[in-house]
Amino acid sequence: MRATVGNGLPSVLRVAIAGISHESNTYAVEASGLTEVGSFDRYRGDEIIARYRGTATYIGGMLDALDELGAAAVPTFFAIGEPSGTVTTAAYAQLRDELLATLRAALPVDAVAMELHGAGVTETTGDLEGQLLAEVRHLVGSSVPIVVTLDLHANVTTRMVEHADVLLGVHLNPHTDMHDRGAEAVRLLPSLVTGALKPASHVEPLPMLLPLTTTDAGPAADVNARCAAVERRPGVIDCTFFHGFPYADGPDVGARVVCTVDADAAAAVELAREVGAYVWQRREAFRPTGLSPDEAVAAALEVPGGPVIINDTADNPGGGTRGDDMQLLAAMLAAGVTGSCFGFICDAESVDAAHVAGVGATVALELGGKSDRRARSPLAVTAYVKGLTDGRYRLSFYAPGLEVNLGRTARLQVGGIDVIVVSRVQQTFDPEVFLLHGVDVTRCHIVALKSSHHFRAGFRSLATAIITADSESGLTTQRIEGLRRSIGPTAVWPIDLTARYGE
Ligand SMILES: [Zn+2]
CATH class of the missing domain: 3.40.50.2300 (Response regulator)
Structure with missing residues (x-):
């Protein structure tokens, strides 16, 4: 005793x-x-x-x-x-x-x-x-x-x-x-x-x-x-x-x-x-109200001033995706977006290429789109290597004080967009990752990021608008009524609208 x-x-x-x-x-x-x-x-x-x-x-x-x-x-x-x-x-x-x-x-x-x-x-x-x-x-x-x-x-x-x-x-x-x-x-x-x-x-x-x-x-x-x-x-x-x-x-x-x-x-x-x-x-x-990536970018461009946050909810590493779906960045480039940033794409191979080329180099990359075993869908880009870091910093808004290690990273300039590329997958928790790379998000028109909700802790107070992009092909799409259910309760809302509770 x-x-x-x-x-x-x-x-x-x-x-x-x-x-x-x-x-x-x-x-x-x-x-x-x-x-x-x-x-x-x-x-x-x-x-x-x-x-x-x-x-x-x-x-x-x-x-x-x-x-x-x-x-x-x-x-x-x-x-x-x-x-x-x-x-x-x-x-x-x-x-x-x-x-x-x-x-x-x-x-x-x-x-x-x-x-x-x-x-x-x-x-x-x-x-x-x-x-x-x-x-x-x-x-x-x-x-x-x-x-x-x-x-x-x-x-x-x-x-x-x-x-x-x-x-x-x-x-x-x-x-x-x-x-x-x-x-x-x-x-x-x-x-x-x-x-x-x-x-x-x-x-x-x-x-x-x-x-x-x-x-x-x-x-x-x-x-x-x-x-x-x-x-x-x-x-x-x-x-x-x-x-x-x-x-x-x-x-x-x-x-x-x-x-x-x-x-x-x-x-x-x-x-x-x-x-x-x-x-x-x-x-x-x-029921969610997300837009397609193209619609989300068009809606963001309608908002005067910034920063307008577009969160890529269908590719949220916080829900088990790999953070390298390229649809939102492709939509921004196609719309001619400038003065904006994207954080981040997880692609260790492209980071390595940027580190080999060095700051000040221009590189041709097949960016992102590599993690899905079933199909590759990278985006061909020409990128200027603006900065390289070790990917280590501390969070300030979500889980303040916690150390993050994203592995080696690169700040690449693609068209008019500063794109942060990292080696280790994680969702975008707060603006600190942009600061690490010398990007002041408050000066950006559009800030695109990969997260469903945790980003709000660090961005809700500075955003002029938050627009959710939801590409339905993403593993963490909000449109969960399309999820295959092979085992489990037979009737669950919103997959089966005949589901009943306490009635
Ligand atoms: Zn949670």
Whole structure:
């Protein structure tokens, strides 16, 4: 037994930090393959602290709250990969084995705090997180609280709820409340350890796949207001509307409401259903309004002044694409756009060619369009090499403080457009990447970028307009009614308009 102080709490609470985070796009497998273990960045022990302390991330929030409580962080193992195809069975097994081994070595602990995404799929399970939580629970036993943070795009399962004491999802898209949820999860721990808090959670599945939706305004903001009202009721610990991640084909995919109430399972069910009914009633308001790339460029050119943001939502690396679809840049060049920038295209081969040629050189490139195994679709361009960098910087608006490494990069001038080309795939989170290359976005007419919503954190305050381009051929098109569904619930909105909920 560990020494305890009068209130039943250990004198110093030891809290293990662990996690595996991946958003798996099962539709990406055909184009870019399965996800192997090498696609994950892996942090061990103090490397977790070094990367996340002082950042506005889930683990950053956990660490800050542990400091507030005078508790000890016990960092074990954390793996995170950019969104991509289904994770191989071998990759998952390797990550899970290392997580469990390091956690076992860290025992005894008083609690476990985990950062998970919630939309992980392996070759053998559609519920990576439920499986992992079951194994962590088996290892630490039923008396050690497990708190978990999840992404808003988690496809939450009853298995996850069964094996965790509390699951907290971010409420916002862009996810600017990651730090808040990480801290909130840890602040629950003293009451969980003493048994003062007895959370009962319910996950209410809705028969709907939600297109990626911002919470800045519109129907998702209204739903969040309902959740916040529910959270103000006595005994309610959390009420979150999880949008789910629609780009996965499986039985566990879809929007859910999760409600957690202290010692009242019936109330958790009732409140989750109350919010679920509100979401369902408003479902048509979630239909997207994206334009084709040509239409988006034409609309942007109508806007006087700038910067006008065009976000290429159908090629959003934040949803598992490779960031090298060329349709939007082609549309801008065809329209004769000048005084504008594009950030970014992921194409390591073109970056290498620019580095070999050097600053001041003019190069002929087959730019982008190389990642899809089924068909190449690069754009032939003549580019002036304006600048070259190491692709390293820190985010300032989305996950402030977090280090980014895009590999070697090049600023290429193509026609009247400054195009940033990078070696490692990621979505465009904020304007820092342009600053790194000496491009001031506030002086640009059009700023084109690859992201669905997270860019809003850094661009909404400076944009004169935001226009969404949605090329329907892209893997992360908002037009999700066209997604093939081979497994899973038979009737889900908006694929099947006969879907019913609570009627
Ligand atoms: Zn998300």
